[in-house]
Amino acid sequence: MDVLSDLLQRARAGDSLVRQLIQRPPWSLTFADVPQLTVVATLGGHASIRLDDAHANAGATQVRLAASDIALIRGPGRYTIADSPATPPQVIVQGGRKYRVGGGEEIAGTHRSLAPRTYGDGLPGATTMLRGAYELRGDVGDRLLDLLPRLAVVPGGPRTRPALDLLATEAACDEPGQDAVLSRLLDLVLVLALRAWCARPEATLPAWYRALADPAISDALRRLHDDPAHRWTIAELAAKVGMSRAAFAARFTGLVGQPPLTYLTGWRMTLAADLLHDTEATVASVARTVGYQDAFAFSVAFKRARGIAPSAWRRHARTRAS
Template sequence: MDALAELLDGPRARGALLLRMVMEPPWSVRIEDRAPLCLMSVTSGEAWIMPEGEAEPVLLRPGDLAVARGPDPYTVADRPGTEPRARIGPGGTCATLLGEPLSQSMELGVRTWGNARDGSAVVLVGTYLLDGEISGRLLDALPPLLVLPPGGRTGPLLTLLDNEIARDEPGQSTMLDRLLDLLLIDALRTWFSRPGAEPPTWYLAMADPVVGRALRLLRDEPAHPWTVAGLAARTGVSRAALARRFTDLVGEPPMAYLTGRRLAVAADLLRETDATVEAVARKVGYGQAFAFSTAFKRVRGVSPQEYRRGRTLPERQ
């Protein structure tokens, strides 16, 4: 398994916010949803993205794919000088800047929203709503905003997303989630392989003959009672050599990585199965449910039971 696949082979889009935004100038939307990541692409017309702070506005033309990293706010508009007319808050809530609800008045159909049914600007938007859906390590490696020009597999994926986003059929939400994941994977692969790119060291770790093997062992056998010494023996190096090399490439010690991996697997099991907390704890290597619950709450901010009930996770700082 390569580095990008390993990174994305865990929590992923679940019930992501996907919509087609149809607008006629003048228009401007302030995004303050604090979502970890949002993908945007213009299918007709154009749109400007204005990041927070001193960053320059970025123009999106048809076929461009923008990836905006949260939680900092930004504005999307027909041009840089247009004052915001609407605000998108946490969970995709929409209101005027004075707080008056706009969701119903601007609804134009299934997953379609805007100020004019035949507006000249059409923007596809896909937003990951929870921090747990995107690795913090990945977010830290990305700039606040990146824009990729048309090309590669992105075009066909965007066409498919455009065709599917306004449909209301069985399994549609899951299909759209997977399309969003595919777009993200293609965007990241393109971004990290562009000329002059400097991928983070953890991105290259899976190709390392020692660390890559250690990562695969931890991923494939998270419930095994691993120690650094045991992992070193399986990879054919000394304990000190493994600890140093692993930390240098991955950015954290082997046992810290294992804890994160176990809790990520546990989060999936809690959301996707009916297994008891005790059973989940055993499956990811915790002998006692209490120890598992304590570790889970320390990292996720909520107990396993609360997470299973679907409570929103605390905002990522």
């Protein structure tokens, strides 16, 4: 499995949430409970997205979406979607409920149900929006989010529009297997949007992603991700990708920014951190899973990478999450 696919699969903490809004101007929605990653797309009409929090100090804080554009929004922090930047805040969504801005009281019927997962008024001149929310898991999710700024916009194109149309159609259906269909279609939209964003000149990307453009190094990274517990050597990796040991080590280090085995150790520690948080596996079991037969050697490596012993990290991470 290629590296981006591996991260997407490991980072998913559960089924994604997909909703469609069909609303005639003026309208404005502020989302206070922001997941790690939100996908917003405009199918018809246009919309404005604004970051409303202290995390919005880097990069764009407000963008305009034309038809078929896709916005990728990183949490935490709140954001507002409206028909226009000039539209005053109207409704805040928090804890799954809608509240009137300024009044604080909960309001009902702001957006009536038009179809399954589809809300609004559906009148002529309305904007049609799709919103998909992802909950991502741990350190692997952080690696995936490193691809993005707080707010990234991908212009509509011939590859993303058919996927958006199909997602919109399925969002309005309620048939057996619907949640599985929506989850996979949203994944498709996300991957297409990530690809498109990473190809844009303004994208600031981690070295490992840029290295995927090199076939030999991409192959080596895939092998490290496919089997992180294997006792890899530089010589074996070089042979697998058809290069000499010295040439491979130099190219990998130059493109990825660290030597192959240093990258492998970092990836193992990422996996270990999530296993310690998400499972009840013993430290010795986690060590074996990520390629260490000796729990003591694993603990030393983990403390060197994270500054804290595995058992202490587990306690701290769980306390922070509770």
